[in-house]
Amino acid sequence: MAPASTTGKVNATSVNLRADASSAAAVLAVLPQGTPVTIVTPNDDDSWVMVDALVRDTDQFGWLRTEFITLDGMSDPATQILPGAGVTNPAFPGVLFTALVPGGFFSAEPGNVRIRRSVRTNNPGAINDTKWQHELPGYVGKTFADNAGNVTAIYSAPEYGIAAWYVLLSERYRLRQAGGAFTILQLAHNYAGGDASQDAIDAYVVDWCRLGLTPLTPQSVIHLTDDQEMLNLGRAVFRHEAGEPLKINNDQILFGIQKQRANAMPAPPKPP
DSSP, X not given: OOOOOOEXXXXXXXXXXXXXXXXXXXXXXXXXXXXXXXXXXXXTTSSXXXXXXXXXTEEEEEEEEGGGEEETTOOSSOOOOOTTOEEOOTTSTTOOEEOSSTTOOOOSOTTOTTSOHHHHTTOTTOXXXXXXXXXXXXXXXXXXXXXXXXXXXXXXXXXXXXXXXXHIIIIISOTTTTTSEEEHHHHHHHHHOTTOOHHHHHHHHHHHHHHSSSOOOTTOEEETTOHHHHHHHXXXXXXXXXXXXXXXXXXXXXHHHHHHHTTOOOOOOOOO
């Protein structure tokens, strides 16, 4: 299930609607403040969105900077919810968005393109939607595709997204079967994909090594069974995907890792 169509309005005096997600792209139209738009797709880092706007009584598709749109019925940025609380979203009937760790951060707005996708989807690793995730607890759907075709899985709580990330490393990448130990460089090759360029692999390595709580190098060895090593790695990977300081806390990261390792993830809470 993907979120329903997202709508909003231009929030600046006048904004250029462009032919591509670039300030250098041709201007298709100038949209005055208050112009209604429908989101079609974001680009790969959510900094631009393709929209459908009515221009001279004709539908015009083009690209706007995300910052120039105020989305209808959504917050910006995502807000901390009171401890123990949960929030429903009409686009996901029967789902309670929440945190499994009391007081932890979560998002109830997976369609809010003003929020980075790893944050808004409760999927800190920004894992692309694939069939193996559909049976995991807490999985509730997927985003619409970005301009690169990426579709991100949505979870009802960040701890479920973290558990999915642990499954990705241990089972899908077969790191558990390979002995449960791996280097940062080995993981970057897995993360980037088999046909990735060296630049794409290096981008992961450089950022992860920079963002760890304790220093990491390309040859740093991580053990799936070591909580502190996995916490350090998780914070580096999740900080890279968030593009901002993490809102989830260490207890949430450890909860997802430890419960998944023990095959003890709880069932998703239901709306009252």
